[in-house]
Amino acid sequence: MAIDLNTLKTPGPTITALTKPFWDAAAEGRLAIQHCEDCGKAVFYPRPICPHCWSKRLAWKDASGGGRLKSFSEVHKPGHPGWQPAAPYLVGLVELAEGPTILSFILAGTRPLQVGDMLLLAPTAIGGRVLPAFKPVEQSRGEAAMSTGTKDGWVGVVKGRPQVGAFAERTRRTRMSDIEAFTDITGDRNPLHYDRALAEKSVFGKLIVQGGVTSGILNALVAEDLPGPGTVFLEVAWKFVKAVGVDEEITGRVEVKDVRPDKPICKIETSVRNGQGELCLTGTATVFTVPLQSA
Amino acid sequence: MSGSKGAIVGIGELKPQRLTSGVTTLEMIAEVSRLAVLDAGLEPAAIDGLLVGPQVGETPQHVPATIAEYLGLAPTMANVVDLGGASGAGMVWRAAAAIEAGMCEAVLCVLANNREETAPRSPNRNPIREFDVPFGASGANISYALLMQAHMAQYGSTARDFAIIAAAARANAQLNPDAIFFGKPADVEAVLASPMIASPLHLLEIVMPVAGGEAVVVTSAERARSLRKPSVHLLGAGEKVTHRAVSQAPSLTSGPLKSAMARAFAQSGTQAGAMDLLSLYDCYTIMVAATIEDAGLCAPGGFGAWLNDHDLSHKGDKPLNTHGGQLGFGQPDLAGGMTHVVEAVRQLRGEAGERQIDKAGLALVTGNGATMSEATALVLGAA
Numbered sequence: 161m162a163i164d165l166n167t168l169k170t171p172g173p174t175i176t177a178l179t180k181p182f183w184d185a186a187a188e189g190r191l192a193i194q195h196c197e198d199c200g201k202a203v204f205y206p207r208p209i210c211p212h213c214w215s216k217r218l219a220w221k222d223a224s225g226g227g228r229l230k231s232f233s234e235v236h237k238p239g240h241p242g243w244q245p246a247a248p249y250l251v252g253l254v255e256l257a258e259g260p261t262i263l264s265f266i267l268a269g270t271r272p273l274q275v276g277d278m279l280l281l282a283p284t285a286i287g288g289r290v291l292p293a294f295k296p297v298e299q300s301r302g303e304a305a306m307s308t309g310t311k312d313g314w315v316g317v318v319k320g321r322p323q324v325g326a327f328a329e330r331t332r333r334t335r336m337s338d339i340e341a342f343t344d345i346t347g348d349r350n351p352l353h354y355d356r357a358l359a360e361k362s363v364f365g366k367l368i369v370q371g372g373v374t375s376g377i378l379n380a381l382v383a384e385d386l387p388g389p390g391t392v393f394l395e396v397a398w399k400f401v402k403a404v405g406v407d408e409e410i411t412g413r414v415e416v417k418d419v420r421p422d423k424p425i426c427k428i429e430t431s432v433r434n435g436q437g438e439l440c441l442t443g444t445a446t447v448f449t450v451p452l453q454s455a
Numbered sequence: 456m457s458g459s460k461g462a463i464v465g466i467g468e469l470k471p472q473r474l475t476s477g478v479t480t481l482e483m484i485a486e487v488s489r490l491a492v493l494d495a496g497l498e499p500a501a502i503d504g505l506l507v508g509p510q511v512g513e514t515p516q517h518v519p520a521t522i523a524e525y526l527g528l529a530p531t532m533a534n535v536v537d538l539g540g541a542s543g544a545g546m547v548w549r550a551a552a553a554i555e556a557g558m559c560e561a562v563l564c565v566l567a568n569n570r571e572e573t574a575p576r577s578p579n580r581n582p583i584r585e586f587d588v589p590f591g592a593s594g595a596n597i598s599y600a601l602l603m604q605a606h607m608a609q610y611g612s613t614a615r616d617f618a619i620i621a622a623a624a625r626a627n628a629q630l631n632p633d634a635i636f637f638g639k640p641a642d643v644e645a646v647l648a649s650p651m652i653a654s655p656l657h658l659l660e661i662v663m664p665v666a667g668g669e670a671v672v673v674t675s676a677e678r679a680r681s682l683r684k685p686s687v688h689l690l691g692a693g694e695k696v697t698h699r700a701v702s703q704a705p706s707l708t709s710g711p712l713k714s715a716m717a718r719a720f721a722q723s724g725t726q727a728g729a730m731d732l733l734s735l736y737d738c739y740t741i742m743v744a745a746t747i748e749d750a751g752l753c754a755p756g757g758f759g760a761w762l763n764d765h766d767l768s769h770k771g772d773k774p775l776n777t778h779g780g781q782l783g784f785g786q787p788d789l790a791g792g793m794t795h796v797v798e799a800v801r802q803l804r805g806e807a808g809e810r811q812i813d814k815a816g817l818a819l820v821t822g823n824g825a826t827m828s829e830a831t832a833l834v835l836g837a838a
Contacts, residue, residue, distance in 0.1 A: 171593075173585045204702075231608070231707055233600035234654040248654075251592045253601055254701055263702040266591045275608030291589060331560045361641025437705075 163245050170287035179206045181220045186199055189283035191225060191292040193258060194218040204260035213223040223433035225281030227294060228325050229252040232266060232273050242287065254279055254294050257325045262292075269296035278323050290378025313423040316435035319388030322426060327415035328385035338373045346372070348421050368403040375400075376440055378430050383449050386414055387426060390450035398430065398443035417444070424449040458723065461551030461687035463677035463835070464561075465495025465672035466797045470633045471665035471785035472479075475569040478666075481514070485565035487668035488526055495672040496683035502672070504553055504562030505530040506546040507535040508789045522565070532558040535552060537698070539824020540736055543669065543793030544565060544831035545703035548671035553813050562675060566790035583700045594736070596661060597827040598701040600653035601742040605707035610756030614655055617740040618646035619759075621660045621782050623767040623834025624737060628779025630769065630810040635665055635785030647701025660740040660782075667787025669797050669821075687803045691725070691834040708756075710827035713749035716819070722746040723834040724783060725817060727751050730834075732802050732818040733773060734795040736781040748819055769810040777802060777810050792822040795832070803837040 165169040175183050182205075185192035194203040198215035202223075204369045232252035232353060235345055239242055250273060252267040266273065273296065282295035314321035323413050339353045352359050354369055381393040404410055411433050425448050432441040467490030484507075492499055499685075507522050514521045519533035529598050532553045538545045543566055550562035569687060581752055592598070606612050625641040628634035641659055649658040679686035695711035720726050727750040736820075737743045743759040753761035765773040778784050778798040781791045799818035801807045807815075824832040 170591070171584075172648070173589045174580050175585070179585060185739070205582045205700075231601040231605035233597050233656070234651075235591060235597055235600075237596070237652045239597060240588065243591050243593075246591070249591055251590060251597060251601075253605075253707070261702045263587045263590055263592055275605060286591075289589075289590070293590070304706070324722065353509050403657060 165246060165291050166288060168242055168287045170248055172287060172289055175398075178208060179409055182206050182424075185222070186283070186292050187290050189290060191223040191281050192391070193223050193256070193260065195221050195243055195258075202258035204256070204262055212418045223281070225260055226257040226280045227262075227281075227295075229253070229266070229273065229275055229277040229279055230255050230261060231275055233394040252279075252294065255287055255325075260307045265291060265293040267293055267295040271296070271300055276326075278325060279297050311422060311427075314419060314449075316389045316453045317387065318390055318447050318452050319386075321424075322419055324416050324419055326386060326428045327413060328381055330381050330385065331409060332377060334369050334373060334404055336406050338368055339406070341369045342370045342373055345369075364405075365403040365404045371400050372402055373376060374404045374410065374432050376412065377410060377432060380444070381412050381414045382428070382445075385447045386416065386422070387447065390452045391447050392449050392450070393445055394425070395446040396430075396443065397445070398441055400441055402434065402438055403420040404432075404434060404440050404442045410440065424451060439446075457712050458690055459676035459688035459836075460523075460548070460692070461554055461656055461689045462643045462669050462676050462801050463547065463672050463689070464674050464684060464686050465491040465493075465497065465617050466800045467491030467668070467670040468495060468565065468633070468669040469787075471635050471667040471787050473635070473665055474572060475666040476571070478569050479678050480569050480627050481522065482524055483569060483666070483668045485526060485632045487567050487670045488563055488565050491563065491565070491670035491672050494684065495561075495580070497672065499527065501561050502528055502563045503530050504532040504559035505646050506534055506536050506550060506562060506564045508566045509535050516747040520771040521567060523590040526703055528563075528785065530559065532562070538736060538822070538831060540789065540792040541694070541822030541824040541829045543796050543829040544791050544820055544822035544833050545694060547671065547673060547689060547833055548694070548831070551689050554673070554675050562655070562673045564593070564667070564673060564793075565641045566788075566793050568666055568788035568790060570664065570666035574806065587700060587702065592689065592704060595826065596656060596666075597653045599739040599741055600656040601701055602707050602740070602745070602827060603646065605659045605745065606741060606756075609708055612744070612759050614647060614657075615643060616759030616762065616818060617660060618643045618657070619762045620737070620740040620743045621646045621763075624776055624780040624782035626778055627768060627810070628783025630777075630837050631779050631784065632784050634779040635663055636779065638833050654791060656739065662738050662781045662786035662791065665785035665787050667785065667790055667798070669787070669790040669793035671793070671796055671800065673705060685804045686737060687800045688836045689833060689836065690836045691719040691723030692832065693722070694831045698826055698828050704826065704828070709743055709749055711830035712746055712821055712827075712832060715832040716750050716821065719819075719832040719834045723836070725834055727819065730817050730819040731774070731815050732777065732799055732812060733775040733801040734818055734820045735776060735778060735780075736795060736821045736823040737792070738786065740782070742823055742827065743775075743780075745827060746823075757838070769812045774812045777807060777812065790838070792824075795822070798836050803835055
């Protein structure tokens, strides 16, 4: 970009006492976001109460600076005239590694931007103030492995080496036939899955599917989506925090937390939520991805 | 009619204009209210309920009282509905609910706006102003561009798929002499050749802001029987509000209309495929695409193929926005959402003239506010 972004006459933030720590950190080149000390979730934009659990115990922490591009736009006709000299420029929705999404200015990289690109915090002076902008991570997978001097353990893996922060989701609706299929496989004929009257009088208040049906969506996620074909579970640590009934929509999610460079092994965060967004299963897993393609 | 929650018995609409000069919003509200009450065949004194929008230019507070006084009404129920483009549809079920609650008998729902050459910018002070604007994202265009880009990335939908929606709206507007783009058709190629505003959004995929006004009168199903025009019944409604800033959206490709429409279908015992008219809120092409998918007319990501399989004109198998939609008619600010209600009433009464659809029994009306944030859905039925 030919123009100096810092000379733009763009509108600045409308800072309040509550939001000041965010902007003070930004001025120092940091991205500070709130974390809830009760529910553990990260919060953006700043609020006096946690929007997830309404706790007031919110603490400021510096974000890792890593993120993933959820969407972007090249703006040709800005909404504010102060931006016109910079047009076309890029804005994007950045899903921070901590969870929340922030809208930010994106610095152009050497390749065209794509949804899903991994991004890094790139503090940039715009309109007379330093803003927490982002830039694409430029290293390709191969370069990353070579620069560390170790052999790439992900050679031959169908979908390649996953990136930390990458995630995938799948949604399906549970059916009575799921329960019957699971019984065929395992012999589990627990009355909670078949005796409606009894199940409705139980703590669950409804017929529920076997836990294996709930967690099964995660098998599909790792094997089909992320890390993809060839993936098997090495270790899982799951809590089943809410039962899933019959004919309920469930959404499974996996997110990559740690990737071994030398072997096709990664640690993932896993969850399954119901149609109301309530957590049904939560935990972590370690997975191994068999290289199915010859190198 | 069994299952009726109330009836729309009067409609009013002002022809949209690019600019007004020296006309106040209050004056326009009075004009369009008169049209709706005359159409209903009611005396003004019969109006005892009033629902208005929040943006009455010259009046920031006490909006219902200001409008009631101006119109000479003394309503026993008065309120502001502030759901952006969903306000019009949101008024209809609130009117029916207020009548059902015994608060009033005939409710005027009205939205209008003037449009002067130099409109003052409102001094916003909210999270969008603080956390989006400084990064270069002001206004709805960029927010909807982000939704559109996400849809393309997730499902592989193409610029052409979206352009079909804008071209179909322009085509339908050629049968509506009041539409701002009457006499100005634009085909898919023209949409794709129009300037890029915020990628991947082209100029002709964005509504044209205009001045205008829309009003409807709602009363009970029983009272409707004694009035002169065929009544149009509210059979089901749904609403959901999920966020304001696009960064806070729970999904970029599916919106709160999904749950609002599901409730409206459940209340009315209908489903999307049974609708004779789709009167879908269309501020941008992506909004129609997401609504077609959220309604269950096709699978997520499948709107492009669905559009290719159907004829969206008044003679087609899936008439969509026969008045031209806001993309063809123009967007008179919040009243833009009400155009979808007014057109559905015209069609269900059989009063749509040259663009009348053959079988007009059921209509789906949607409203949408902010960035796929505020959603209202109505299922309307002919008498």
